[in-house]
Structure formats: C-alpha cells, structure tokens
Amino acid sequence: MNMQTNPRLTAAEAALVQAYNDQLGDLPGDGDVLAARDRLLDDLKTAGLPTRRVEAWHYTDLKSLLRGVPALIGEGTVEALEPLVEGSTVLPLLQGVSEAKSPKDALGVGRYAEALRDGTAAAALTALGNDDVIGRVNGSFVRDGYAISVGDGGELAAPVEIQHVHAGGQIHSRLPATFGAGAKATVIERHFAVTGSAAFVSSIGDVAVGEGADVTWIILQQQGAEDTHLGQIRVNLARDARLKLFVINAGGKLVRQELQVSVTGEGADLQIRGINLLGGDTHTDVTLVLGHNVPHTASTEIVRNVVFDRARGVFQGMIRVAPDAQKTDARMACNTLLMSDDAEFSVKPELEIFADDVQCGHGATVADIDDNHLYYLMARGIPKSRARAMLVNAFVAEIVEELEDEALVEALEGLISAWLEKHA
Amino acid sequence: MLEIKNLHARIAEDGTEIIRGLNLTVKAGEVAAIMGPNGSGKSTLSYVLSGREDYEVTEGDVLYNGESILELDAAERAAKGIFLAFQYPVEIPGVATMQFLKVAMNEQRKARGEDELTTPDFLRRVKEAAAKLQINTEMLKRPLNVGFSGGEKKRAEILQMALLQPSLCVLDETDSGLDIDALKIVADGVNALRSPDRAVIVITHYQRLLDYIVPDTVHVLYKGQVIKSGDKTLAHELEANGYADIIDSAA
Numbered sequence: 204m205n206m207q208t209n210p211r212l213t214a215a216e217a218a219l220v221q222a223y224n225d226q227l228g229d230l231p232g233d234g235d236v237l238a239a240r241d242r243l244l245d246d247l248k249t250a251g252l253p254t255r256r257v258e259a260w261h262y263t264d265l266k267s268l269l270r271g272v273p274a275l276i277g278e279g280t281v282e283a284l285e286p287l288v289e290g291s292t293v294l295p296l297l298q299g300v301s302e303a304k305s306p307k308d309a310l311g312v313g314r315y316a317e318a319l320r321d322g323t324a325a326a327a328l329t330a331l332g333n334d335d336v337i338g339r340v341n342g343s344f345v346r347d348g349y350a351i352s353v354g355d356g357g358e359l360a361a362p363v364e365i366q367h368v369h370a371g372g373q374i375h376s377r378l379p380a381t382f383g384a385g386a387k388a389t390v391i392e393r394h395f396a397v398t399g400s401a402a403f404v405s406s407i408g409d410v411a412v413g414e415g416a417d418v419t420w421i422i423l424q425q426q427g428a429e430d431t432h433l434g435q436i437r438v439n440l441a442r443d444a445r446l447k448l449f450v451i452n453a454g455g456k457l458v459r460q461e462l463q464v465s466v467t468g469e470g471a472d473l474q475i476r477g478i479n480l481l482g483g484d485t486h487t488d489v490t491l492v493l494g495h496n497v498p499h500t501a502s503t504e505i506v507r508n509v510v511f512d513r514a515r516g517v518f519q520g521m522i523r524v525a526p527d528a529q530k531t532d533a534r535m536a537c538n539t540l541l542m543s544d545d546a547e548f549s550v551k552p553e554l555e556i557f558a559d560d561v562q563c564g565h566g567a568t569v570a571d572i573d574d575n576h577l578y579y580l581m582a583r584g585i586p587k588s589r590a591r592a593m594l595v596n597a598f599v600a601e602i603v604e605e606l607e608d609e610a611l612v613e614a615l616e617g618l619i620s621a622w623l624e625k626h627a
Numbered sequence: 628m629l630e631i632k633n634l635h636a637r638i639a640e641d642g643t644e645i646i647r648g649l650n651l652t653v654k655a656g657e658v659a660a661i662m663g664p665n666g667s668g669k670s671t672l673s674y675v676l677s678g679r680e681d682y683e684v685t686e687g688d689v690l691y692n693g694e695s696i697l698e699l700d701a702a703e704r705a706a707k708g709i710f711l712a713f714q715y716p717v718e719i720p721g722v723a724t725m726q727f728l729k730v731a732m733n734e735q736r737k738a739r740g741e742d743e744l745t746t747p748d749f750l751r752r753v754k755e756a757a758a759k760l761q762i763n764t765e766m767l768k769r770p771l772n773v774g775f776s777g778g779e780k781k782r783a784e785i786l787q788m789a790l791l792q793p794s795l796c797v798l799d800e801t802d803s804g805l806d807i808d809a810l811k812i813v814a815d816g817v818n819a820l821r822s823p824d825r826a827v828i829v830i831t832h833y834q835r836l837l838d839y840i841v842p843d844t845v846h847v848l849y850k851g852q853v854i855k856s857g858d859k860t861l862a863h864e865l866e867a868n869g870y871a872d873i874i875d876s877a878a
C-alpha cells in the first residue's frame with residue numbers, strides 16, 4: 204500500500220511546483236541563490252499555501268482563493284508609462300525585466316538580476332517565519348528588479364518611479380533599497396497591468412532607512428481584474444529616521460500586501476497610510492506587522508477603505524512593543540465606507556505590548572457618509588449623486604493630502620477620482 | 628417671492644412638531660427679519676426652506692415664485708436660487724474649498740442651462756468676492772471650513788452667497804460668534820447683495836445685526852408661528868422690552 208505523506212497539492216500549488224521545474228536552469232542565480240530557491244520551494248511544497256487555520260492568513264484563505272496560476276509568459280508587449288509626477292526618474296520593470304540605468308544624481312541603481320547571478324542577493328532570499336508564503340514564492344521565483352541606493356546625505360530632487368508593468372504571466376521581482384544617513388527620497392513602487400490577461404505577481408521590497416533619513420515610499424497597486432498580487436515590504440528604520448509608507452490598492456482580483464516594519468532606532472518616526480479602493484468580486488488584504496523595538500519611537504497608522512459591489516477587504520494591524528521600548532507612541536485607525544450590502548471588510552487590530560510606559564491606541568469604524576456633509580453640499584446646488592461622490596473622494600483624499608509633494612497629491616487624487624467614477 | 632402658508636413641520640425621526648401653522652410672505656426686494664426666543668423654530672424654518680431631509684412637512688405649503696418647492700430636494704432648491712447661510716457651517720475634510728466652489732457654481736449653472744465657467748473666469752470671480760469680504764486666498768486653499776475660525780466660517784458662507792447669486796437668501800444667526808468688525812464685514816457683504824429682484828430673510832436672536840442690515844419687515848416667531856409682524860421699529864421694541872410682552876399679548 205502506498206502511504207501518501209504529503210497532502211494532495213491544490214491546482215495552484217501543483218502549478219507553482221511545475222513552474223519551478225519548468226524554469227530549472229533558467230532562473231538566475233549562483234550556487235547560494237539556487238540553494239536558497241530550492242529550500243524555499245521545498246518549504247512551500249511541504250507547508251502548502253496557507254489556509255484560514257493559519258492565524259496570519261485567517262481572513263485570506265490563500266489555498267482556496269488562489270485557483271490557479273497563469274502561464275509563465277504573458278501575451279502582448281508593454282511599454283513604460285508616463286510617470287505620475289513629471290520629471291520623475293523612471294525605472295521600468297517591463298514584464299518583470301529591468302533595464303540598465305546609469306546612476307543619476309544621488310541615486311544608485313543596479314539590476315537585481317545581477318545580484319542574483321553574483322550571489323549577493325542570496326542572504327535576503329528568506330522567509331520571515333513559517334507563515335511567510337510571499338517570501339517563499341518570491342524567493343523561489345524572483346528573476347529581476349532594481350537595487351537602489353541613496354548615499355549618506357544624498358537628496359533626490361525628483362521622485363523615483365519604479366514601474367512594474369505587465370501584460371499577464373508570472374512576474375516575481377525584488378526591490379532592495381538603501382537610504383543612507385540623512386538621505387531624502389520619494390519612491391513610487393507602481394504596479395500596473397496593461398491588459399486583462401491574468402498575472403501572478405510577487406514583489407518584495409527590502410528597505411533600510413538610515414539614521415536621520417527622510418523617505419516617502421508609495422506602493423500603488425493597479426493590477427488587472429484577473430490578477431493575483433502578493434506584495435511585501437520589509438522595512439527597517441534607524442535612529443531618527445522618518446518614513447511615510449503609503450499603500451494604495453486600486454486593482455487586482457486577489458491581493459495581499461504585507462508591511463513588515465521594524466523600528467530599531469530611537470527617535471524614529473513612522474507614518475503608515477493605506478487606501479483600499481475595492482470593487483467587483485475581489486479580495487484585498489493589507490497586513491501590517493510593526494515592531495517598536497527600542498524606546499522613544501512613534502508611529503501612526505491610518506487605513507481608509509471604500510468597498511463597492513461584492514468586494515471583500517481585510518486589514519490586520521499588529522503592533523508589537525518590545526519590553527524595553529518605553530515611550531512608544533503608536534496610533535492605529537481603520538475607517539471603512541461600505542458602499543453596497545454585499546461589500547465586506549474585516550479588521551483585526553492586535554497590540555502586543557511588553558513595555559509599561561507607552562501610548563498605544565487603535566480604533567475602527569464602518570459607516571456610510573455623513574448626512575450633514577451631504578446636506579451641506581446639496582444646499583449649495585450640488586446634486587446628490589455628485590455630492591456623494593465628492594464625499595467618498597474626500598474620505599480618501601484626506602489621507603493623500605498629508606503628502607507634501609503637491610504634484611504627487613494631485614496625481615494620486617486624479618487616479619482615485621477616476622477609480623471612484625468608474626465604480627460608483 | 629416667498630409665500631409660506633399654514634406650514635406645519637416636524638422632526639422626521641421622532642415626530643416632534645416644531646413649525647405649527649406658520650404664515651409669512653416675503654416680497655422681492657424685501658429684507659425680512661425673523662426674531663424669536665430660543666426654541667421658537669427659527670433654525671427649523673431655515674432647514675425646511677432649504678430642503679433638509681431630517682424635517683417633514685405635514686401640512687401647508689411653501690411657494691417660491693408661485694411654485695411649491697416642497698417636492699424639490701436641497702440641491703434643486705439651491706439651483707432655483709434659494710440659499711441658506713448656515714449658523715454652524717460643517718467642516719468637510721478632504722474637500723478642497725476651491726473645488727467645492729467651482730462644482731457648486733457650475734452645477735447651478737448646468738441646472739439653469741448655462742455654460743460652465745472657465746477656470747480664469749471662476750478664479751477672477753472668487754478673487755474679487757473674497758477681497759470684498761477680506762478673505763485671504765490662503766484660507767481658500769484649505770479643505771472646506773476646516774480650521775476656519777467662527778468668523779472665517781461665516782465670511783465663507785457670505786462668499787458662497789456672493790458667488791452663487793441666489794434670489795432668496797436665508798441667513799441663520801449669521802451674527803452669532805462674530806465680533807463687531809467681522810459683523811460689519813458680513814453685513815456689508817449682505818447689503819451689497821440687496822437688490823429689487825432679491826429677497827433676504829435674516830434670522831437672528833438679537834437686534835444688533837439689524838443695525839447693520841436694516842430690515843424692511845420684522846416678524847416674531849414663537850412656538851412655530853409668526854405671532855407679530857411689523858417694521859424695523861418692532862426690533863427695537865423687542866430689544867427694549869424682550870419677548871414677554873409680545874408673547875403675552877398674542878396669547
């Protein structure tokens with residue numbers, strides 16, 4: 204009798220294993236990288252995709268939600284996009300492939316495929332614990348990306364826009380980014396589908412914000428209606444570092460964006476902002492794991508969600524305050540507008556506080572728009588439907604306006620209103 | 628211009644009747660002051676005129692230029708030229724003041740079959756009107772009413788009124804929370820809008836505002852009815868003697 208030791212693989216799991224086998228000898232990497240890939244794929248095969256029984260994936264049962272994986276190569280050609288902000292430095296990642304770029308001003312740029320080939324990428328090809336399926340998938344399959352750096356004291360005059368543009372297929376990329384002491388930069392990590400053909404995308408950013416550096420990082424996800432997007436950003440904040448981390452989800456069929464942030468330097472200040480624009484039959488999950496590991500650090504987390512149709516959204520916000528991280532100040536809020544009876548949003552705040560002198564708070568609201576606001580706009584002659592649209596827009600625009608770059612605010616607001624106009 | 632006939636209105640949520648058989652006529656060109664003690668129904672009247680959904684009209688009618696407006700929603704009434712300057716203008720974070728002004732002006736123009744304003748034309752109008760009300764343009768860059776002081780909010784209301792050029796202006800306690808300088812600016816703004824084809828209803832608690840916006844008629848509202856009407860001397864009488872005498876003689 205033949206005992207089956209592994210549970211049977213789902214179609215998607217089998218397709219991933221198959222995809223790995225198909226690419227053997229083709230995935231870039233030296234011996235160390237290939238060994239790391241093998242390990243990660245083995246772990247993926249053994250553990251399988253997570254189900255709701257895995258705590259971190261309770262609201263996103265990936266095993267049942269991920270029905271399949273598209274063919275390796277998408278159809279159609281893609282071109283770089285106009286950047287959101289005129290004058291930005293564009294780093295195109297077209298169909299997952301980087302271009303050779305010469306350094307510009309204070310910005311250093313390398314092709315990540317080279318880091319795979321020469322093995323310098325091997326150490327970071329890890330999973331963050333046993334539930335990190337994104338780390339496993341990405342580490343197994345990653346082919347390219349950009350390694351960017353801004354040296355000590357470097358200031359970027361214009362935003363860097365990294366354009367992940369695709370026309371379907373399997374695309375796995377990585378963005379290591381290092382910001383030196385006192386560096387100043389704005390990075391836009393933009394994911395964009397030009398066609399409706401399905402894509403399976405994983406993307407990981409490894410971001411180190413150096414001492415006193417001031418960084419704005421925006422993840423703008425505009426995947427196609429059939430796309431799966433598994434995103435993760437691993438962030439480390441040094442002493443007195445400031446980071447604004449914005450996540451805007453405005454696309455995709457099955458989306459999980461993880462924010463894994465460690466605040467490891469005293470005086471560091473973190474702002475996390477999330478906007479989830481959800482419609483259709485989609486599932487979108489933003490999961491934050493934030494560690495305040497040292498004393499005297501502050502963070503605020505605000506997530507705003509607008510949910511139409513039968514869309515489902517999830518926000519999990521875990522804040523861990525280490526035993527000696529006294530004087531931590533962390534505030535988290537998640538506000539949702541449910542625009543249809545079938546729309547759904549699940550919020551799970553988790554505070555694990557091991558220090559005794561801290562300020563930590565969280566709050567969540569689910570509501571319709573404010574009738575007093577609606578009446579005020581209508582009393583000025585703005586028809587009800589337009590007034591409602593303005594208020595929904597305002598609900599999320601309020602977050603965007605915290606960004607200092609006016610051109611960027613305008614571009615993001617334009618994009619948000621366009622999305623809302625299409626879905627309202 | 629405005630004819631309110633035996634109007635009865637109540638709070639939709641709990642059915643409390645506030646307006647109980649109110650009659651009032653305001654002609655084009657007229658400035659009518661409505662005065663009354665707290666709880667007499669002054670603000671409710673302004674809400675009912677503007678079409679707030681929290682109030683239900685149970686009896687009577689409101690005719691504006693000869694037509695009933697009770698079936699129209701707030702936006703339709705505004706487009707027809709009815710404007711309410713709020714006692715407590717709401718703060719709306721995320722809605723830019725300039726964008727709001729532009730949308731409101733253009734939606735009203737659209738409803739009347741007029742072309743939308745060009746951006747330069749719009750900006751010119753706002754700049755001119757704002758200057759008259761001593762509103763600095765920095766304030767207009769903020770979200771709607773957000774972080775405005777009490778006086779700034781009231782001036783912003785009058786700015787909207789000046790830009791929208793309504794034919795019936797209802798000012799609900801526009802004087803509350805204003806110091807004397809701000810009061811003069813606001814009153815000047817209102818007086819600038821006085822014209823033979825426009826009517827103004829000034830709802831106020833105090834005579835003070837009426838020194839600056841001199842009314843043609845004064846009406847005393849009590850328990851949801853107009854219990855006495857007169858000319859501007861009635862306001863002085865109220866200021867000197869309070870409401871008690873009039874209430875007693877009406878009872």
